[in-house]
Amino acid sequence: MPKKNLSQICNNSLSESKAENILLLNVKGISSFADKIIIATANSNRHAASVSKKLVDNLKENNINIISVEGELETGWILVDCGDVVVNIMKQDQRDLYDLEALWGQNSLLRTSINDN
Numbered sequence: 001m002p003k004k005n006l007s008q009i010c011n012n013s014l015s016e017s018k019a020e021n022i023l024l025l026n027v028k029g030i031s032s033f034a035d036k037i038i039i040a041t042a043n044s045n046r047h048a049a050s051v052s053k054k055l056v057d058n059l060k061e062n063n064i065n066i067i068s069v070e071g072e073l074e075t076g077w078i079l080v081d082c083g084d085v086v087v088n089i090m091k092q093d094q095r096d097l098y099d100l101e102a103l104w105g106q107n108s109l110l111r112t113s114i115n116d117n
Contacts, residue, residue: 006064006085007036013058014040017051019089025104034086039100041092045073048089052078055087 007024014022019040028035042048052069059066064082071078076091077098088100 006082007038009058009062009064010038010055010080010082010085010087013055014038014051014087014089017054018047019051021095023101025101027104030104034081035084036086037100037104038085038087039095040087040089041095042076042089043091045076045091048076048078048091049073051089052080055080055089 011022011024019042022038022040025037025039026035027037031037040051042051048071052071056066056069059080059082067081067083069078069080076094078089080087080089090098
């Protein structure tokens with residue numbers, strides 16, 4: 001499956017689950033573990049768990065291999081590793097603390113939401 005389709009499936013799932021502030025970062029050539037990173041905000045630990053469950057279910061429905069799902073309900077950060085695309089679902093306080101967008105830099109930003117072209 002082309003990488004574009006994988007990131008689109010992830011974005012659609014996150015959007016359907018009401019995740020907010022969805023960002024798609026292109027880290028190909030600057031990351032050794034992924035080509036794209038998606039960051040999305042959940043409004044609670046329970047919401048993060050629900051968003052990640054729906055994402056995993058959607059990926060399985062599309063026969064996409066999931067390498068791992070990391071994070072615990074109480075941490076406010078769940079990571080879904082799909083190989084070329086890594087999805088971070090974070091509560092706002094975790095997102096502010098770790099500031100992954102700044103870590104990877106503005107040049108890596110591809111889209112700021114599912115509706116952007």
